[in-house]
Amino acid sequence: MITAIFPAAGKGRRMGASFNKVFAALSDKPILIHTLLSFSRCNLVDNFIIVAAPGEVEPVSKVLNSLPGIKPCKVVAGGTERQYSVYNGLMEVSADTDIVLVHDAARPLITSGVIKNVIDEVKCSGAAVAAVPVTNTIKVIGDDNTVVNTPDRNKLWMMQTPQGFRKDLLLEAHERARLDKYFGTDDASLVEHIGHPVRVVMGDYKNIKITSPDDLIYAEAVLGKKAVSKVKNGVSVAISNALEEMKAKIFKTRI
Numbered sequence: 001m002i003t004a005i006f007p008a009a010g011k012g013r014r015m016g017a018s019f020n021k022v023f024a025a026l027s028d029k030p031i032l033i034h035t036l037l038s039f040s041r042c043n044l045v046d047n048f049i050i051v052a053a054p055g056e057v058e059p060v061s062k063v064l065n066s067l068p069g070i071k072p073c074k075v076v077a078g079g080t081e082r083q084y085s086v087y088n089g090l091m092e093v094s095a096d097t098d099i100v101l102v103h104d105a106a107r108p109l110i111t112s113g114v115i116k117n118v119i120d121e122v123k124c125s126g127a128a129v130a131a132v133p134v135t136n137t138i139k140v141i142g143d144d145n146t147v148v149n150t151p152d153r154n155k156l157w158m159m160q161t162p163q164g165f166r167k168d169l170l171l172e173a174h175e176r177a178r179l180d181k182y183f184g185t186d187d188a189s190l191v192e193h194i195g196h197p198v199r200v201v202m203g204d205y206k207n208i209k210i211t212s213p214d215d216l217i218y219a220e221a222v223l224g225k226k227a228v229s230k231v232k233n234g235v236s237v238a239i240s241n242a243l244e245e246m247k248a249k250i251f252k253t254r255i
């Protein structure tokens with residue numbers, strides 16, 4: 001059994017909106033809905049756990065479980081850091097799950113092909129992360145802004161999600177990180193911290209994390225045609241209505 005955990009409990013500060021960016025509209029529906037629909041189209045994943053901000057758990061749960069085309073979701077409360085949010089999600093994974101995927105709710109352009117790449121490698125080696133080779137020259141900079149060195153570009157990859165692991169391995173890594181007070185910006189770092197090899201598989205340059213308003217413009221352009229075809233089959237109408245409902249419930253005091 002394969003379970004996907006979607007950390008969605010961030011603040012989206014770099015987006016500069018007055019609300020959590022995962023509810024921001026991208027084309028015809030919220031970012032979070034795009035992400036969940038993409039995973040719902042991939043028949044390799046069995047269960048979804050969405051980690052929402054504590055005050056957003058109830059409305060998100062109600063809206064998600066009434067939407068067409070999205071697999072049934074469990075919604076749990078997140079923490080103050082992404083790592084804590086993932087841990088809270090992990091605590092809710094069912095006993096019959098053997099593989100866990102962690103995917104940023106803020107990466108809506110994920111494809112079934114990349115999800116499959118990650119799952120295939122987890123089945124072989126236990127830990128896999130989607131990533132892409134860097135396309136710019138990277139330099140390490142010292143305190144005074146002077147270049148320290150220029151690492152070999154052929155060895156530099158940008159990490160994405162999904163990141164997938166055997167459940168027991170990811171649990172051990174998170175428990176150890178808590179004991180050691182170790183923080184990583186992704187789940188693979190925690191697995192590296194316990195000394196288990198993590199394999200990199202091909203991601204997709206389009207699989208961006210929506211971080212700033214410019215990313216929304218790029219994502220809109222990528223989705224362009226797809227969004228139009230979805231409107232035709234009527235699914236988007238239900239989702240647009242759900243977006244309005246979600247906005248009204250979650251943001252009525254904050255917009």
Ligand SMILES: Nc1ccn([C@@H]2O[C@H](COP(=O)(O)OP(=O)(O)OP(=O)(O)O)[C@@H](O)[C@H]2O)c(=O)n1
Nearest residue numbers: 007008009010011012013014080081085105106
């Ligand atoms: N305490 C947190 C922080 C982040 N996330 C989630 O982790 C993903 C990646 O985080 P990031 O893009 O850094 O999101 P934010 O923390 O929302 O953004 P910012 O750093 O700009 O505030 C997002 O889907 C976000 O919702 C989470 O579940 N819990």
Ligand SMILES: C[C@](O)(CO)[C@H](O)COP(=O)(O)O
Nearest residue numbers: 104159160161185186187209
């Ligand atoms: C996990 C991650 O998506 C890998 O790129 C990323 O590290 C999380 O986002 P953040 O911007 O570093 O919080």
